Amino acid sequence: MPVYTDQDPLNMDKWLPKTLQSIPLHTLTAKSECAGKYVKGKVVCKGPLLNMGDHVKYLLKSVIQDVPKQSQASNNISINVVLFGGLAKDFSHAVNQGDVVVLWGFTVSPSPTFGKDKLHPCNLNLNGAEAHVHVCAATAPAAGTSGASATVLKPAAKYKYVPLNALKHGSQVNVYGVVTFFKLPFPTKGTDYCSTLKLTDPSGATVCCTIFCENQENHPKIFKAGDVIRLHRVKVQTFGGAMTLVTCWGWSALTFDGAVSSPVVPRTNNKSFHFSEEDQRMVTELREWAAHGLTALRDPTVPLSAVLPKQYFDLTCQLLAKARLDSACTLLKVWDGTRNSCPFLTIPVEPEALEGDCPAGRDGQNLIADVLVYDNHVEVAQALKPGMFLCIYNLHAVPQAVPGEDCSVREVLSFHLHGGASYGRGLCALPSSSPDVAKLQRALQSCAEQMEGDMNSSLDDLSWFTASQFIDGVTWECQTVRKCTHTLQKVSLAHVKSSSPPGVFHVEAQVKSYQPKRLYQCLKLFCSQCKTIEEIPDPATLRARFGQAVRDTRPCRAAWADSVTTDTQDHSRQITLHVSSKSPAHSDSKLIFVQGASFDEICHLSSDEEFLIPVKSSRGKLTFLDSMVPFLFRGKRQFYGCRQCSVRRLVKCVEGIEVWNERSISEGLGLQLMEYVLVMKFELDDGTATLEALLLEDSDSFFHVSAEELTHSQEAQEKIQKIMDSLHPPDNSTLQRPWLELCLSLYAVDENGQREVHCQIVNTQTRGSAVEQ
DNA sequence: GTTTAGGTTTAG
Numbered sequence: 001m002p003v004y005t006d007q008d009p010l011n012m013d014k015w016l017p018k019t020l021q022s023i024p025l026h027t028l029t030a031k032s033e034c035a036g037k038y039v040k041g042k043v044v045c046k047g048p049l050l051n052m053g054d055h056v057k058y059l060l061k062s063v064i065q066d067v068p069k070q071s072q073a074s075n076n077i078s079i080n081v082v083l084f085g086g087l088a089k090d091f092s093h094a095v096n097q098g099d100v101v102v103l104w105g106f107t108v109s110p111s112p113t114f115g116k117d118k119l120h121p122c123n124l125n126l127n128g129a130e131a132h133v134h135v136c137a138a139t140a141p142a143a144g145t146s147g148a149s150a151t152v153l154k155p156a157a158k159y160k161y162v163p164l165n166a167l168k169h170g171s172q173v174n175v176y177g178v179v180t181f182f183k184l185p186f187p188t189k190g191t192d193y194c195s196t197l198k199l200t201d202p203s204g205a206t207v208c209c210t211i212f213c214e215n216q217e218n219h220p221k222i223f224k225a226g227d228v229i230r231l232h233r234v235k236v237q238t239f240g241g242a243m244t245l246v247t248c249w250g251w252s253a254l255t256f257d258g259a260v261s262s263p264v265v266p267r268t269n270n271k272s273f274h275f276s277e278e279d280q281r282m283v284t285e286l287r288e289w290a291a292h293g294l295t296a297l298r299d300p301t302v303p304l305s306a307v308l309p310k311q312y313f314d315l316t317c318q319l320l321a322k323a324r325l326d327s328a329c330t331l332l333k334v335w336d337g338t339r340n341s342c343p344f345l346t347i348p349v350e351p352e353a354l355e356g357d358c359p360a361g362r363d364g365q366n367l368i369a370d371v372l373v374y375d376n377h378v379e380v381a382q383a384l385k386p387g388m389f390l391c392i393y394n395l396h397a398v399p400q401a402v403p404g405e406d407c408s409v410r411e412v413l414s415f416h417l418h419g420g421a422s423y424g425r426g427l428c429a430l431p432s433s434s435p436d437v438a439k440l441q442r443a444l445q446s447c448a449e450q451m452e453g454d455m456n457s458s459l460d461d462l463s464w465f466t467a468s469q470f471i472d473g474v475t476w477e478c479q480t481v482r483k484c485t486h487t488l489q490k491v492s493l494a495h496v497k498s499s500s501p502p503g504v505f506h507v508e509a510q511v512k513s514y515q516p517k518r519l520y521q522c523l524k525l526f527c528s529q530c531k532t533i534e535e536i537p538d539p540a541t542l543r544a545r546f547g548q549a550v551r552d553t554r555p556c557r558a559a560w561a562d563s564v565t566t567d568t569q570d571h572s573r574q575i576t577l578h579v580s581s582k583s584p585a586h587s588d589s590k591l592i593f594v595q596g597a598s599f600d601e602i603c604h605l606s607s608d609e610e611f612l613i614p615v616k617s618s619r620g621k622l623t624f625l626d627s628m629v630p631f632l633f634r635g636k637r638q639f640y641g642c643r644q645c646s647v648r649r650l651v652k653c654v655e656g657i658e659v660w661n662e663r664s665i666s667e668g669l670g671l672q673l674m675e676y677v678l679v680m681k682f683e684l685d686d687g688t689a690t691l692e693a694l695l696l697e698d699s700d701s702f703f704h705v706s707a708e709e710l711t712h713s714q715e716a717q718e719k720i721q722k723i724m725d726s727l728h729p730p731d732n733s734t735l736q737r738p739w740l741e742l743c744l745s746l747y748a749v750d751e752n753g754q755r756e757v758h759c760q761i762v763n764t765q766t767r768g769s770a771v772e773q
Numbered sequence: 774g775t776t777t778a779g780g781t782t783t784a785g
Contacts, residue, residue: 190777418783
């Protein structure tokens with residue numbers, strides 16, 4: 001390869017053949033004798049590598065500028081250089097703008113672009129075996145020079161890193177350091193987010209660093225003290241008698257996990273960055289130095305098992321569920337697979353206010369921590385999804401005395417992430433690649449396995465969370481486990497088929513097909529009283545049914561409500577809101593009877609804070625809309641009453657309810673609430689026979705998703721789709737259909753006077769696990 | 774080609 005590199009400009013001449021002589025660019029003409037001559041110049045422009053597709057294959061154009069000797073004044077002559085073939089390719093890889101090159105074995109030809117670019121009347125052409133390029137990398141672009149493009153091929157040290165004890169006020173530097181303290185990005189009074197870091201290095205100096213960046217995501221990704229950071233183009237300032245680093249125009253950062261054993265993978269949002277073997281070495285050295293020489297570095301991370309009362313600590317955990325308590329406080333239910341000897345305070349919260357699955361009961365009292373997140377941290381907490389892995393910084397364990405059942409007083413721990421950013425207080429989601437996540441997952445897994453062996457544990461759903469299903473971009477496999485207490489021999493599907501109902505069987509089978517394919521078609525309404533299953537009306541049907549009810553309604557009054565009447569936007573109708581004056585103590589939400597609103601209007605009015613009930617007037621009295629429409633709206637959720645079992649027509653005052661939810665309200669109104677159920681028909685196959693089995697009564701626990709949630713949660717829908725794609729991989733998939741352990745119930749039903757035998761999958765739950773790709 | 778912050782505990 002005729003491209004050579006060298007990192008010291010003073011050594012350049014050493015490599016040149018002794019017979020070569022320099023020829024200055026200004027003396028070069030098309031008639032110059034070039035044999036035995038070399039030119040030296042700085043690369044001021046480097047064009048793209050062009051693939052010509054002919055015998056020459058590659059072409060690259062560059063511009064070099066005269067490098068005058070110190071004794072001479074610069075006359076800044078530039079010349080076009082055209083490289084051909086393999087040399088063009090090598091040049092493209094090994095040379096950057098700003099490098100100094102020595103060229104020989106070239107030919108000279110008139111420049112066809114001289115009229116336009118006014119550079120040099122000639123071009124230098126480098127082609128064939130005689131052509132040589134000798135490169136000297138530009139000196140470290142410590143201050144102000146434009147950044148180099150990404151290349152890992154060049155052996156030359158492109159960047160110079162200043163030890164932290166050698167910072168000079170007013171200079172611009174590149175540094176490497178180990179993070180000893182950090183604050184997550186917080187909004188400033190200006191336009192940017194600010195994050196602060198404290199760095200140290202083997203020089204022993206400790207330097208504070210302030211990062212300003214408009215975009216929160218582009219701040220350096222630090223997850224814990226001990227992480228390694230590389231900063232390019234930051235300026236040194238003196239503040240309070242100490243050197244500090246501040247970002248300035250063109251700054252960039254790479255961060256690395258600080259563990260000696262973890263792979264050296266830079267974390268960055270930058271699309272391109274320079275990363276060489278030198279960087280690899282720097283990171284490794286800093287990690288090793290920190291592991292042995294940095295004894296002052298204290299990791300404030302504490303597992304839940306080791307948390308002491310009044311302690312401030314960092315917690316690495318998984319989010320199980322969350323609930324917004326008020327505008328300044330969000331509850332996060334988290335675990336890390338370890339148990340404390342002291343029980344934790346459980347914050348009471350209505351099940352429908354909780355996003356995510358979280359088993360309740362005594363088993364979780366020293367395992368699942370209820371973390372109260374306040375003020376400025378609420379926004380971050382609200383964006384988290386159950387299943388995510390988190391780091392909560394400077395969490396406060398507050399001991400609290402609570403009265404026990406037997407009048408004694410016992411101490412429990414409550415957890416608070418207080419407002420503000422001091423002490424690095426805050427929280428963030430951890431990426432799945434984090435070594436701490438891998439460690440956490442192992443702890444969760446082993447904790448879940450322990451619980452699974454314990455039939456009395458109410459927490460076995462937790463094992464569901466230990467799978468990597470929540471990690472983006474990871475596909476996963478599903479299996480099923482039986483959760484029944486039967487000790488039955490496994491039988492073949494042929495055996496089940498030939499048996500008479502009723503009966504319970506354990507089988508092992510594959511899903512040959514399933515119906516319906518579209519999730520919304522699986523959802524039905526079910527009355528637990530009369531066992532009726534109804535289809536859920538589509539929006540068009542609902543619009544029509546509301547339209548009829550709205551037509552002949554006149555505002556009327558109810559003594560137990562405050563009523564307000566307004567015109568619709570087009571003034572064609574009136575909408576009356578009857579706000580119930582009776583509401584449970586400690587409830588901010590309202591029960592509102594809405595008269596005269598169309599389906600779309602009531603959907604628009606509906607929010608999580610209020611329960612809306614559509615009503616109409618009938619002979620001066622308020623009555624429910626009697627056709628099959630939702631009787632209750634709350635946010636995106638809609639609830640139906642059973643036509644057969646709800647005898648009440650007139651709306652009455654709702655009193656004496658302690659907690660408001662769809663169930664208590666429907667009872668209070670004298671309506672029979674219909675449940676959402678997910679109905680699926682599986683065709684099972686085990687080689688001996690095929691058998692149709694329904695998933696109906698146990699579908700919620702099978703999928704770990706409530707059917708009601710499926711009506712409005714995109715996330716729940718995606719979860720079920722993922723499970724089905726795993727149990728019955730799509731046609732284009734290379735994945736095998738898994739063999740499933742199933743518990744089947746065989747029973748007889750009367751359908752239109754005919755006795756039919758049905759089969760249901762019962763007591764069975766899916767379990768996910770990540771698939772390495 | 775400009776500013777912001779400048780670690781240091783809520784008070785639920």
